[in-house]
Amino acid sequence: MAIKPSCLSPHQIEAVLKRSGINPTAQRIAICRFVLCDAEHPSAEDVKVWVDQNFPKMSLATVYNTLKILVEAGLLRELRLPHSEAVLYDNNLNAHYHFLDEETGELLDVDPVDVRLEPALSEAYQIHSVEVLLRGTRNPA
Amino acid sequence: MAIKPSCLSPHQIEAVLKRSGINPTAQRIAICRFVLCDAEHPSAEDVKVWVDQNFPKMSLATVYNTLKILVEAGLLRELRLPHSEAVLYDNNLNAHYHFLDEETGELLDVDPVDVRLEPALSEAYQIHSVEVLLRGTRNPA
């Protein structure tokens, strides 16, 4: 429903990191390969699992450090959702909402256009941002 | 913007608990006095602070146990919001959304009517519930 950023090559990742003022170490590039591309709302633990298979010996602290750096650089967004204890990381930088499939646990991006939300609060309220979580199920096509 | 449940007397609380199949112990009634009435989205820690002044010697475990029981009984709802590590407890049982005042940290209830949200997803998506968090600031009247 929303457009996912297309995958980046390691070379492109390096460029992205540099452009954001982040020193593109091997560890950081590795994490980005997962977290900026393939991953779908991974937790730090998910990242660690991937990393263990693709970049042995990386420490959990480095995973957390890198994720924090990426968030601070605006390349990733933190997602704290009610159904999960852990923080999830979102590589979709477009404004969007989320749909949680309660049967599968899948978390899908939702285009705000499809939600038609028009706050009509008193003028005393100035809204800076809106977060929406839809919970439900999907029919098999 | 939304109607808060009116406060209950200890006697009424006892009745409410019994009706929900909860043994109305002194500790539980005490917690309910705060959490079903005066409290505004308290965390377990907030509850503990209140309890320490109004029911000395109650253990933190009892606070957590009781909150869990109240949630399971449907007398309270859990609220996990992005701005707070801790779970907050909501005694407003009506469907509602939230507004977070980013200046004061205050969390206000918002009537869904004031948000005008009409999801228009494909029919494959069946929505069971909607959570909305508005972030912003309020003008001084």
Place this chain on the structure above:
DNA sequence: ATTAGTGCAAAGGATTTGCATAAAG
């Protein structure tokens, strides 16, 4: 040499758990 980045293990906060004691019927 200096600086930045990494790994490891310990610490931290929020919540849960296990178990012995206390309260209630």
Place this chain on the structure above:
DNA sequence: CTTTATGCAAATCCTTTGCACTAAT
């Protein structure tokens, strides 16, 4: 007596921190 609730401390989960070590200028 028997059951249930409570208190306390230890354990757990996720995340951060401190610090020594390595890598790269």
